[in-house]
Amino acid sequence: MSIVLPLLAVVIATGIAAYHRWSLALWSALMAAFLLVAWFFGGNSTLTIVLAVLAAVVAIPLLVPALRKSLVTAPLLKFYTRILPPLSDTERTALEAGTVGFEGQLFSGMPEWSQLLKLPKPELSAEEQAFLDGPCEELCGMVDNWEIDHVRADLPPQMWEYVKRNKFFGLNIPKEYGGLGFTALMNHKVIQKLASISTVVSSTVGVPNSLGPAELLMHYGTDEQKAHYLPRLADGREVPCFALTGPFAGSDATSIPDYGIVCSGDWNGAKVLGVRLTLNKRYITLAPVATLIGVAFRMYDPDGLLGDKKDIGISLALVPHDADGLEIGRRHFPLNSPFQNGPIRGKDVFVPLSQLIGGEDYAGQGWRMLMECLSIGRSITLPSTASGGARMGAVVTGSYARIRKQFGLSIGRFEGVEEALARMGGRAYAISALSQATAAAVARGENPAVPSTISKYHCTTMGREVAMDVMDVIGGKGIILGPRNFAGRAWQASPVAITVEGANIMTRSLMIFGQGAILCHPWVMKEMKATQIPDAGERIDAFDSALFGHIGAAISNAVRSLWFGLTWSRFGRAPGDDYTRRYYRKMNRYSANLAVMADISMLMLGGKLKFKESLSGRLGDVLSQLYIASSMLKRYEDEGRPDSDQPLLAWAFHDAVNKIETALSGALRNFPVRPVAWLLWPIIFPWGRRAQAPSDRLGHKVASLLMTPSDARDRLAEGIFTTPGENNPAGRIISYLPKFVMAEPVERKFLKALKSHEIEALEFEDQLVEGVREGWITAEEADQLRELRTMTLDTIMVDDFDPEELRSAGYRDLVAHEQRSSRAVA
Structure with a gap:
């Protein structure tokens, strides 16, 4: 037997x-x-x-429920309560502020793909599209980056007036208050388009529509505050900024040292109750030109004028720029990118309680207000800026690489350049999908706390990588600043996005998995909330349901992880067509891998996990790449599964899963409890690591796509400013590509004649004349080659200057001072 x-x-x-x-x-x-x-x-x-x-x-x-609860659940509840890491009020507020979308499915180990695919395709209304094609396109056409960046270090007056008159500062302010009432998706589209031509213009428009007075007033403002300020913010009578960051509290907003003391003071000729502010802020975008400042500070009431509570907590107030005691107007100079950014200082600045955002009722609620609104900046402004820059970088560099020749060959045909072009195309595809998915979540009314940090970190990081590859490919064209340079300023500005709205190192190592492990996990938050229920019976019931749901899911995830690993993810129910079904199956595997690793990490490390930042960062990478890949698959489905997009999707997807396996193996190799890591390895990698970086063959396809006019290339360029013009060298280079491709056969015929010495003239014009006379080319083809030469020169030429043009006014003042000193000595 x-x-x-x-x-x-x-x-x-x-x-x-x-x-x-x-x-x-x-x-x-x-x-x-x-x-x-x-x-x-x-x-x-x-x-x-x-x-x-x-x-x-x-x-x-x-x-048997009665047996289970008495024998198993009750003892485990006591143990769980004892080991549960304490959550501070600020941590609890941050967790409770966010909502969970499809990222929760990715954390479950068994994603319900129908939830993703049934989400509506992100689309603009007819009114929004008209604004994008009209005022937004016109504003892009007004941009002269050399004048903005080098000459003025600011927008020219006519652009400021145009931005205000066309309500670019009121994109998301409701129409009832004089704004445009556009969606978050439209906000994304506007910032993306502006960023493709100028990061200074995009940041100028982006900040008022991000975290700031308007956003906070719409959520929390009193009726009087909304009625007074929102119309003025919408039409530009008030230019806003928000002062949060200071020298001793950068990303840690809970440690704000700026304070306000409740007291009586004079306001508009009357004696009122208010706060006297002392503040020292820096890195505040639009501060030098702002007329209305939102200020975050800690509010104290030592004399008990409002009640018994002395430390009221973080509060938010609106302060006029001309308030007594406020110092504002000086500028920082962020990496040669002259967007308006500067410090704000103040001593004994009095504002009445009516200037608290939300009024006295919201005193001390500032941290919650910030947490509920910070996702706008992280979800939209910075990712959209990266998307505009990456899309533009990919398509213009693709054109440049086809037009620019060395050794008689387009430089894009060299394999080293192909590698860079492939990275640009794949990352631009990923960034654009990720930024749109997160903006669409905000537009649906969600507060995507975890996706916003994923989007902010990965869009800006990949955007910087694209900018670096652009600079490597175009070489001298990128490093010589001037009106013809389309890339140098973007490269200089790329670290700015890495730094703001939470430094990227902190975002990766602390926030993505730190929030995701609790907020996105299908059971952990339920278990934690169950322990807080006052009634003992209800507490046991709630904990019992969450606990055994968690245990069942954990066992399931281990089995699914092993099964998918053993079978190379070739089996299992999955959506998609014959091309993408394999991608969904791989995602099922990695979702199960993440769930297993997350559960084991929390079980073995408990509260210590928050201090294991390297482990947290790697697990955050897994969650991030799952979310990025799902965003790309959703984009592919929304666009009708175009065959020509498959190289872009494939490159970006293989790059994502290679990063997932790299992160998982790194987490296992460095897991603090070594015997557990040994046991986990065969569950996660039963055959070892299998994922590879995108192949050279696939990279060749992506590079060729960027260098050839096609519908896929056009889709990659959607939403950026490609209109050729005197002040848009990138747009001109992009427009040359179709003509260049059509002229290539004529050029090859002409070069053949030159190499065989059938044409003996030395000057280009003389060669054309001789070529026509000898019958090598027709007169029409000669004209085509003349146009080709003109386009090529415009593509590769750089600027030069008289030395005096590059000297600053400060240098001239210095020379004048030295001359005066010399005369005085004489």
């Missing part, structure tokens, strides 16, 4: 039930059926009975 059959029956029954997440009752029935079948076909009777008894011993107490 076989002992293998009963054991096999147990493994198969458990595996099937766990894989599909069937209930314990169904598992018990399946186990009994499989053991019966095993015994019927000759299985060892004694072993079959023993296994059946063991299954019953496990199942019966768990299937």
